[in-house]
Amino acid sequence: MHSPSPRPLAAHRPAAPLAGTLRVPGDKSISHRALMFGALAVGQTRITGLLEGEDVLRTAAAMRALGAEVTQDGPGSGTWRVAGRGLGGLVEPADVLDMGNSGTAARLLCGILASHPIFAVMTGDASLRRRPMRRVTDPLAACGARFASREGGRLPLAIEGARDPLPLEYRVPVPSAQVKSALLLCGLNAPGLTRIEEPEATRDHSENMLRHFGAEVGVEEQGRTRIITLRGQPELRAADVAVPGDPSSAAFPLVAALLVPGSAIRIEGLGLNPLRIGLFDCLREMGADITIENTRIQGGEPVGDVVARHAPLRAIEVPWERAPSMIDEYPVLAVAAACATGTTRMLGLKELRVKESDRLSATAAMLTANGAKVEISGDDLIVYGTGRPPAGGGRVETHMDHRLAMSALVMGLAADAPVTVDDASFIDTSFPGFVALMNGLADNGGVEPLRAP
Ligand code: S3P
Numbered sequence: 001m002h003s004p005s006p007r008p009l010a011a012h013r014p015a016a017p018l019a020g021t022l023r024v025p026g027d028k029s030i031s032h033r034a035l036m037f038g039a040l041a042v043g044q045t046r047i048t049g050l051l052e053g054e055d056v057l058r059t060a061a062a063m064r065a066l067g068a069e070v071t072q073d074g075p076g077s078g079t080w081r082v083a084g085r086g087l088g089g090l091v092e093p094a095d096v097l098d099m100g101n102s103g104t105a106a107r108l109l110c111g112i113l114a115s116h117p118i119f120a121v122m123t124g125d126a127s128l129r130r131r132p133m134r135r136v137t138d139p140l141a142a143c144g145a146r147f148a149s150r151e152g153g154r155l156p157l158a159i160e161g162a163r164d165p166l167p168l169e170y171r172v173p174v175p176s177a178q179v180k181s182a183l184l185l186c187g188l189n190a191p192g193l194t195r196i197e198e199p200e201a202t203r204d205h206s207e208n209m210l211r212h213f214g215a216e217v218g219v220e221e222q223g224r225t226r227i228i229t230l231r232g233q234p235e236l237r238a239a240d241v242a243v244p245g246d247p248s249s250a251a252f253p254l255v256a257a258l259l260v261p262g263s264a265i266r267i268e269g270l271g272l273n274p275l276r277i278g279l280f281d282c283l284r285e286m287g288a289d290i291t292i293e294n295t296r297i298q299g300g301e302p303v304g305d306v307v308a309r310h311a312p313l314r315a316i317e318v319p320w321e322r323a324p325s326m327i328d329e330y331p332v333l334a335v336a337a338a339c340a341t342g343t344t345r346m347l348g349l350k351e352l353r354v355k356e357s358d359r360l361s362a363t364a365a366m367l368t369a370n371g372a373k374v375e376i377s378g379d380d381l382i383v384y385g386t387g388r389p390p391a392g393g394g395r396v397e398t399h400m401d402h403r404l405a406m407s408a409l410v411m412g413l414a415a416d417a418p419v420t421v422d423d424a425s426f427i428d429t430s431f432p433g434f435v436a437l438m439n440g441l442a443d444n445g446g447v448e449p450l451r452a453p
Contacts, residue, residue, distance in 0.1 A: 011418060019441065025053065031051040034241040035070065040236055045239060048240075048243065050080050059109070065093040067090055088116065101125050115188070121156060129154055135176065137157070145162045175199060189232070203324070207219060214236055215231070247271050253267065255335060256441070270306050275324070292306055293307065312387070314342055317345045317347065334383055341385055341387035356399070356400060363404065389415045390415050390416075391417060392418060393415070418453075
C-alpha cells in the first residue's frame with residue numbers, strides 16, 4: 001500500500017500541444033459502492049472498470065475482513081468478483097480496519113457496521129485521522145449502534161453495531177453524499193423505512209446502485225430539498241456493475257488541454273451523472289470548448305465521451321448551490337481561473353475545509369506560491385486571473401491530498417516556470433497512472449513534462 005517516503009515531482013510546460021484519445025480510471029465513488037453492495041448482496045457480483053487506486057483497495061480489503069470473498073480477475077484488469085455474505089451476514093473482523101486516506105470508505109463503512117451486531121475498530125492515515133467522523137456517527141447512533149472515538153469524533157474509532165437496528169430519520173445538515181450514503185447503508189439492515197432529507201442534492205450513486213441491486217428507494221423533491229426513503233431488509237441480489245470513468249479524475253487532463261495552447265483531447269467512457277458535472281458547466285461558462293458525444297446509460301448511470309480544445313477563458317462567479325456537484329474539482333478550477341481573464345469568485349466552499357486537507361487554504365497557498373493572486377473571504381475563494389498562466393516556479397505543499405498534487409501539476413504544464421509538488425505519491429489513491437497518462441498526451445521530444453525535480 002502507501003509508501004512512507006514522499007515523492008517530489010515537477011511539471012514543465014511541454015513544447016507541443018496536448019493531444020490524444022484517452023480513458024481515465026473508474027469512478028471512485030461508484031467503485032467503493034460496488035464492492036460494498038456486492039458484499040451485502042446474495043450471489044456473485046462482477047465489477048468491470050473498478051478503480052484500482054489505494055482508496056478502493058482499502059474498501060476491498062475491509063469487505064474481505066468482514067467475510068466477503070473479493071477477488072481480482074487478473075492484475076490491472078479492473079475486473080473483480082465479490083461473493084456477497086447477504087444482508088446481516090457480515091462477520092466480525094479479526095483486526096483493525098485501516099481505511100488509509102479514504103473518507104468515503106471510512107464513512108460508508110461506519111454505516112454498514114452500525115446495523116450489524118459486530119465489534120470493529122477503524123483507523124486511517126494521518127490525513128483521515130484528522131477528518132470529522134461525528135457527521136456520520138452522531139446520526140448513526142440513533143439506530144442503536146455505539147461508537148467510541150478520539151476527541152472530536154476522530155479515528156481511530158470503535159464501533160459496536162446494533163443487535164436490533166432501528167430505521168433512521170434524519171435531515172443531513174451539510175450537503176454530503178458520504179453522510180447520506182452511510183445512513184442508507186445502515187438502513188439496509190434495519191426493518192421499516194429509513195428516511196433522509198438532504199437540503200441540497202448530492203451525488204446519487206448510492207440510490208442508483210441500491211435500485212440496481214433490487215432495493216426499493218424513493219426520491220421526492222421539495223424545492224431544493226430531496227427526501228430519500230429506503231425500505232429496509234430488501235432481498236439484495238448480486239448485480240454486475242460496469243464502472244464508468246471518473247469525471248473528477250478527467251478534470252485534470254481536461255483542464256490541462258484547455259490551458260495548453262493548441263491542445264485537443266478526447267476522453268471516452270466518462271461518467272456524466274448530472275450531480276457530478278458542475279465543473280463542465282463552469283468551464284463552459286468561462287468560454288471553454290467542451291463537447292459531449294455518444295451519451296448512453298450504463299448500469300443506471302449516464303456515460304459519454306468528452307472532447308476538449310484549448311480556448312481562452314474568462315472569469316465567472318460560481319454559485320454556492322453548484323458546490324455539491326463539483327466539490328472535488330475546486331482546486332483544478334482555481335488553476336483554470338488563475339489563467340482566465342478577470343476575477344473568479346467561488347462561493348460557499350466551507351466543505352472544502354474538511355477534505356483530505358483543508359483544501360480551501362491549500363488551494364490558495366498553491367496558487368500564491370506560483371505567483372497568482374488569490375484571496376479567501378469567509379468561505380469564498382476569489383482568484384484574480386490575468387488572462388495568462390501564472391509565473392510558476394513554486395513548490396506546492398500537498399498535505400497528503402491527491403487532488404492538490406494533480407491540480408498543481410496541471411498548473412505547471414501551463415506556467416512559465418516549472419511547478420514542483422512536495423509529494424506526488426498520494427495521486428495513487430484515486431488516479432493510478434496519472435503521470436504516465438499526462439506524459440503520453442504531450443509529444444515533448446522524448447522529455448517527459450512531468451518528471452522528478
Ligand atoms: C463522495 C462524496 C464527496 C466527495 C468524495 C466522494 C462519495 O464527499 O468529496 O470524494 O463518494 O460519496 P462529501 O459527500 O462528504 O462532500
